[in-house]
Amino acid sequence: MILDMFSLSGKVAVVTGSDTGLGQGISKAFVEAGAKVLGVSRCASTATQEMLGEENFQFVIADLSTLDPVETIINTAVEKFGRLDILVNNAGIIKREDSIDFSVENWDSVMNINCRTLFFLSQAAARQFIKQESGGKIISIASMLSYQGGIRVPSYTASKSAVKGITMTMANEWAKYGINVNAIAPGYMATNNTQALRADAERSEAILERIPAGRWGTPDDLMGTAVFLASSASDYVNGFTLAVDGGWLAR
Ligand code: NAD
Secondary structure: OHHHHHOOOOOEEEEEOOOOHHHHHHHHHHHHOOOEEEEEEOOOOHHHHHHHOOOOEEEEEOOOOOOOOHHHHHHHHHHHHOOOOEEEEOOOOOOOOOOOOOOHHHHHHHHHHHHHHHHHHHHHHHHHHHHHOOOEEEEEEOOHHHOOOOOOOHHHHHHHHHHHHHHHHHHHHHHHHOEEEEEEEEOOEOOHHHHHHHHOHHHHHHHHHHOOOOOOEOOHHHHHHHHHHHOHHHOOOOOOEEEEOOOHHHO
16 A cells, blocks of 8 residues: 555664754654654754653764764664664754855864765665665755855855765665665754744845745654655655755745
């Protein structure tokens, strides 16, 4: 039956940035679809665990600005839940500064988490999928700035454009192992990440005016797309960055 294709029953997922925002929403979606989730964040994902239950959601605290935790994350998922089927690269940061003054620190910190760790965590997950001979799903959270330039966010734009690019590279190389690599490009979503923008009445109004759907997105708006890309319903979807943006890119 068609709805069975969307079930994640028996699947095990790693979701980075699971303590809040979009990663918390994706973790909730996966558990509701039947998966077990290992969350990874720089702080404890206690609220997410309380929401989803210890039997469904476990977490590790890890700093993804370096590659040090990569192997441990994959091994912990396998130790706790017996296997790995899905990786969601959601953890990410943004730094705002005029490009003319942009610092090396603001460049490196963003590229390290949003791009470097994302690639090597994907590589580690793919190696686990290949070892299991199970196939698997890798979903990265990209951005409108995978498609557009933005202003005052050069490292964020570079990182998210890279996410779209390497999503295609990884998909090309790993499709033969039954691994689907795709990305989701959220529009303007109401999370901590956009707190300052939403607090700025002028910017907020300008943004809202340009969104055909006429509202900010919420973590719940990503749930269906995330489950689709994590499930066998998307087995023939490879290397695509799918916008969930209330129509922003269509303008
Ligand atoms: P958020 O700030 O609420 O969450 C960011 C997450 O990343 C948190 O869980 C945090 O713990 C984690 N994180 C940050 N630095 C980390 C580090 N060094 N080590 C481990 N974890 C770290 O923001 P969000 O809106 O939920 O963002 C999630 C993803 O969605 C990000 O990749 C962001 O770029 C992307 N995104 C957000 C929007 C939006 O409008 N909110 C739009 C497009 C893309």
